[in-house]
Amino acid sequence: MKLRMLPALLASTLLLQLPAHAQQSTTAPASADAARDALAKKEGEGDQSALLKETLTAVDKQYSLIRQGQYQVSYDLNYSYIGQEKIVTDYSIAGLTLFEIENTSSHTITNTLSADYGVRNNLTANVTLPVISRYSDVRGHSGLSNTLGDISLGARWQPLEARRDRPNLTATTTVRLPTGRSPFKVVAGSGQATGSGVGSLSAGLNVNRIVDPVALFGSFSVTGSLPAKHLWQVNGTRVLTKVQPGPSVGFGMGFAYALSYGISTTMSFQQSIAAGSKLTFADGLKVKTNMQTSAMLNLGLGYRMSPKTTVNLSVGIGLTSDSPNLSVGLNLPLAF
Secondary structure, eight states: OHHHHHHHHHHHHHHHHHOOOHHHHHOOOOOHHHHHHHSSTTTTTTTTHHHHHHHHHHOOOOOOOOOOTOEEEEEEEEEEEEEEEEEEEETTTEEEEEHHHHHHHEEEEEEEEEEEEEEEETEEEEEEEEEEEEEEEEEEEEEEEEEEEEEEEEEOOOOOOOOSSSSSSEEEEEEEEESOOOOTOOOOOOOOOOSSSEEEEEEEEEEEEEETTTTEEEEEEEEEEBBSOOOOEETTEEEEEEEEEOEEEEEEEEEEEEESSSEEEEEEEEEEEEOOEEEEEESSSEEEOOOOEEEEEEEEEEEEEEEEEEEEEEEEEEEEETTTTEEEEEEEEEEE
């Protein structure tokens, strides 16, 4: 009698030792509620609002603040291309003596490390350190430069507490230091400029509002630059001694859309209008350059690799002759 019961006891023991999902396989199929739970957001995946905030941070660092005492470090990789064709002509008494098409191209790769520190919950300090590699091919010579770009120091202040039922405002200010190679001191054939050559101060206002699964954002800024003095750059038959860049204004707008808990897309438009610069030469000649207008259409994709890491890829298309033809960017937050 006991030998006949032994197989049943062994079977019961093995069933108790099976994993939970193996035991369920012997029961009825999973219900619709169980299927919905399996497809629902799991703990640690975050939500669409958090993803949109991280996407806005990558699109423009001025949209996100961090808590007091905390810091964030991110890495940006950007490639831009500028290609132009210029018609060079020369006239004499007898008429046209020279007609030539000159091609100019420039490839720039910028590696930027950015660090943010929360001074207060509504005040964030920022520093950016760019390293620029630029190759330019112009008539008569070509060259490659690998140097430090212009370092920037900035601050972002949120005057009002962020709320979902109203737009969020952020005031910004940025000081750019002329640490890169100045275009006003580069000698022809000795390398390419990697900086602006002048210090500048920018102030702006940014607004954004998240309405799941869409975030709308816009910005406006004004920039003023210090003059570049005590120059001695040979330009043809004249020597450049001073440059006073004109002020500029910039604005932008766009939206971010969360396709899922891990994927988001962005589309934005940015434009900058700069007044002409005043040039002073050693012989007393003073010239003012034309106004410049730069506009870019940007398309982006964000992928949430983990609750703390969202990688963003963007592509920019130039819309004016003063803009880069193409720009490709990658933003990656660095967690320690």
